[in-house]
Amino acid sequence: MENDLKKYDKDGKPLNLIPTANRTRQSNWIEKYYEDPSSVEPSDEDIKCELQLTSLTAFEPLNFLINFGNFRKEIEPYKDKWTPYLRREGVSNDREALLLVGMEGDTAETHSSRPEHIRRAGRWLYEDEFNHPTDLYHDLKSCHELLNYWNPIGRTFIVKTNAGGWFPPHKDEPLLNRRCFRVAAFIGTNVDHESFEWEIDGKVWPIKQNRAYYIDTRKTHRTHSFANDSYHLIMNIPKTWENVMKLMTVTRYF
């Protein structure tokens, strides 16, 4: 049945379905500690970086603004290349993506999510192992000031949520030894409260169109879209002291 939105997207394309996440296993930190204490141990640099990052709000505005007119022209040639993003078995969720930084040989059309990459690679992948810019990265000049500020960056992609697209409550990587932190830019006209909400730490934060934010995704967050074409540029920034200092340098309020 081609209109079953749990198996096909709204254009009738079959979805690359991924089983629902096993959150109980993924967050079994005590078992990971018993198996290999080093897997959950923070380094001195982790502690230094994470302590500094706590000086920022959960949703901290940065100085970067994307020119949406240019973005729209640059992304137009990719309009038929959006791939369904991390579609879970048995769940209807209209979100699509284009990849900007992936693994060797990836293009904008390669499935962007980490579980899909892990399934293809047959092994665990860290966000900072993704370090190959795609065709779209090069073409998306409107985002170069923001993208090239961090060099190198990890897995980076644009999610486009449509009406009814959502992310359930989750934490990205809550331990002190996470290898990347997240910066996101909300691009276009459908990213403010009339079209989209990002709730984190129990609060819906105001979003200014086309602005970039540091987001403390160690804390529980969830999102919903009420309109189509809500563009979110999601970047994984390697968590080094240098990058934390770079981040502190571009916060909007000081």
Ligand SMILES: [Fe+2]
């Ligand atoms: Fe997240």
